[in-house]
Amino acid sequence: MKDTSPKKRIYLSPPHMGGEEIKFVLEAFDSNYIAPLGPQVDAFEHEFSEKVGIANSVAVSSGTAAMHLALRCLGVGAADEVIASSLTFIGSVSPIIFQNATPIFIDSDRSTWNMDPDLLEEEIASCLKKGRLPKAVITTDIYGQCADLDRIRDICAPYDIPVISDSAEALGSTYKGRSAGVGAKAAIYSFNGNKIITTSGGGILASEDELIIKYARYLSQQARDATPHYEHSQIGYNYRMSNVLAAIGRGQLRILDERVRAKHRIFAYYKKVLSGIPGIEFMPEAPYGCSNRWLTVVLITPEKFGADREEIRMFLEGDNIESRPVWKPMHLQSIFKGCRVRGGSVCEYLFKHGLCLPSGSAMRTDDLERVVHAIKKVGSVIRRG
Numbered sequence: 001m002k003d004t005s006p007k008k009r010i011y012l013s014p015p016h017m018g019g020e021e022i023k024f025v026l027e028a029f030d031s032n033y034i035a036p037l038g039p040q041v042d043a044f045e046h047e048f049s050e051k052v053g054i055a056n057s058v059a060v061s062s063g064t065a066a067m068h069l070a071l072r073c074l075g076v077g078a079a080d081e082v083i084a085s086s087l088t089f090i091g092s093v094s095p096i097i098f099q100n101a102t103p104i105f106i107d108s109d110r111s112t113w114n115m116d117p118d119l120l121e122e123e124i125a126s127c128l129k130k131g132r133l134p135k136a137v138i139t140t141d142i143y144g145q146c147a148d149l150d151r152i153r154d155i156c157a158p159y160d161i162p163v164i165s166d167s168a169e170a171l172g173s174t175y176k177g178r179s180a181g182v183g184a185k186a187a188i189y190s191f192n193g194n195k196i197i198t199t200s201g202g203g204i205l206a207s208e209d210e211l212i213i214k215y216a217r218y219l220s221q222q223a224r225d226a227t228p229h230y231e232h233s234q235i236g237y238n239y240r241m242s243n244v245l246a247a248i249g250r251g252q253l254r255i256l257d258e259r260v261r262a263k264h265r266i267f268a269y270y271k272k273v274l275s276g277i278p279g280i281e282f283m284p285e286a287p288y289g290c291s292n293r294w295l296t297v298v299l300i301t302p303e304k305f306g307a308d309r310e311e312i313r314m315f316l317e318g319d320n321i322e323s324r325p326v327w328k329p330m331h332l333q334s335i336f337k338g339c340r341v342r343g344g345s346v347c348e349y350l351f352k353h354g355l356c357l358p359s360g361s362a363m364r365t366d367d368l369e370r371v372v373h374a375i376k377k378v379g380s381v382i383r384r385g
């Protein structure tokens with residue numbers, strides 16, 4: 001008899017609580033600090049800075065808000081251009097538009113999928129010729145793999161162009177032994193529900209530069225001047241993280257290393273079981289770092305595999321398994337039509353053929369087996385020619 005009961009949905013990367021979060025949340029309740037700001041936020045910022053190794057940080061409502069504050073603090077405004085990676089999530093670059101500045105997109109390096117430093121160098125040389133240097137460069141640590149930050153900093157240093165590291169996907173990753181984001185002028189992190197650890201929604205802006213964080217903190221609280229009445233000499237935002245969510249973050253931070261190990265276990269499983277199959281290739285790992293493997297991502301060569309990326313994704317969906325195409329490059333988005341892009345074919349290829357596999361840190365072996373079984377089955381069902 002055919003089993004018609006609906007199968008449990010396997011999500012791409014759902015939230016995964018560790019158990020200690022509730023303790024800190026109760027602390028927040030017991031002290032009646034159910035408001036933005038409060039001791040949990042202070043403690044979360046402190047513990048985060050300690051864990052990552054960046055002296056100052058401010059907890060905010062999202063990673064996008066953190067990026068917006070970073071740009072504002074670095075003085076990005078209407079007349080400015082900002083260079084960013086085309087292969088990224090919108091939250092990385094929409095703040096450029098919030099500031100009425102203009103993005104310039106750079107293609108990925110095929111061996112890391114991150115911003116290609118050679119193309120960045122070319123673009124900056126071209127900017128120099130035009131007499132208009134970018135106000136900042138935003139690198140994205142894609143799917144947890146760190147961008148080549150030292151090389152990118154070396155390219156930017158002669159012109160004093162600050163580098164902002166979008167490490168939203170890379171908490172727990174390392175670059176030359178340092179935590180993702182360390183070494184950038186400012187770094188942003190996200191605690192959105194699908195990230196490696198979550199506060200259900202939130203972000204952090206971190207910097208060695210105390211003045212940046214001080215100014216960001218001020219802007220994130222409606223730019224209230226130091227007066228007893230509400231005096232505002234600048235326009236700010238309501239971007240602060242709430243004390244309750246910071247409590248969740250404190251619990252999550254304590255199990256970050258465990259989550260990284262779980263993501264590595266998932267990657268290792270997929271790699272072992274799928275890497276022999278023709279037409280499946282895994283996202284490469286750069287020699288300079290260790291990715292947290294936030295998501296396991298594969299590239300499909302349809303001619304060899306027998307089905308294309310979309311056919312696989314739809315087939316998995318039919319089995320109630322969530323997977324997702326690689327980020328659609330920013331230079332292909334209609335909202336960025338007309339923006340400058342240097343290169344583009346590499347990230348276009350990654351978008352066309354890349355598939356993010358379910359990588360939730362709570363996945364059990366039978367979940368993984370179900371995904372792998374479905375992928376193997378696509379071939380026999382769809383296989384062409």
Ligand SMILES: *Cc1c(COP(=O)(O)O)cnc(C)c1O
Binds near residue numbers: 089202
């Ligand atoms: C998640 C993410 C962000 C920030 O997202 P929020 O949902 O605003 O926290 C920024 N950049 C990248 C690359 C991301 O993946």
